[in-house]
Amino acid sequence: VTRVEGHGKVTILLDDQHRVHQVRLHIVEFRGFERFIQGRPYWEVPVMVQRLCGICPVSHHLAASKALDRWWACGRCPADRRRVRRLMHYGQILQSHALHFFHLSSPDLLFGFDSDPGPQRGRRAGRLPGARAPRRPAAQVRPGGHPHHRRQAGPRHRLDPGRREQAVTPAERDELAAPLPDVLAWAQPACGWWPSSTRPTARSTTTSARVPSACCRWWRPTARSICTTAGCAPATPTARSSSTASSRGLPTRIHENVRSWSYMKFPFIAALGPERGWYKVGPLARHAELRRIGTPLAEAARQELVARRAGGVVHAPLAYHWARMIELLHAAEVIASCWPTPRCSATS
């Protein structure tokens, strides 16, 4: 990837008959991280790239750390360090997915898509009798993830150099692990909420804004968790892929296009070409190629999604919510599995 930018705007171009001719997502911001990290001391880079994104600073931090692992040729990093990285990453996923679904998206789902999108809706959400079911755990699920990456990454989710070297005291471990049983208990019904609440209107939720495309996710044959960086598994719009590329092989598998109207570059799967080779990423795309989730509760929830997709690939944008809740449950399980071991608090 040779450019990473964020802020955007959408323009809708109409033809003479006022029909939609083209819709463009413009990435309007240019910062130049890719260029100005060149020549900096290498230990600064993981801290610098956290500033690429306020939503996923941990992902960028860990990506840079792993790149430096490789550059140092230090092989696989020690088990304790891997566990700490896992805690950071899944803490981020847990709180971010909870924020997205419960705080930002649930008003749309509660009131239906034809409801008035005005500012009153958020206030009404809190007064609905049914609203409490999904929203109340929200306020409690999100803090279940926050402290994990805050503990590892500092109070502002920006890792202070060396902070990860500090041992976790038994008291801190107990404090961080305490909410996990509750988070697990709340995350399970959240997985069932989407399929149960959308069943009566399944057609609209499975066909609305459905745009088939290829999908991509990171993949490793033996991985128990959804986030790994060993290889890249592209899936075509209609079928799961049997071929994967190692991360070193990506430059030949993923190419980039440039357009005049966006600072973002447009990556595509080279074998499919620039028109058909664009791909989705994120929770639903990860599920397109997923064969198993290595934690039992999330795997059981995933099986329901697998049954719904009937062997194909789910492209309905609204199903992102469902996939996101399965990942939230998975994240809580991974975090819980990290904590009982005393090695997480080792001083090494």
Added chain:
Amino acid sequence: VHVLRELRKQCKILVAVGACAINGGLPAQRNHLDIRDCLQFGVPERPGVERGFIPNDPELPLPLAQVHPLHDVVKIDYFLPGCPPSADAIWQFLTDLIAGRTPRPWGTA
């Protein structure tokens, strides 16, 4: 710059929030580089990149040659530093503002 000037015209109180607004932050690291060099980075020399040109559509704001703090362009009334500013600092600032008080510097009672 145009949007910032418009904002200033419309605002009674304009606040610079975060390191990028106050001193350019990390993006100001490109100030010793040529902007064209940054925009072309990775385009011509990387295999697989096609049609390597610099985006130039009128819908895109052109980057300035240098990154500037906001107060280089317009008058700023308050500054909330940090990358990011702490949630508590933002909370205290807005609470003071809404209550009609002069916002206290963060860290003071």
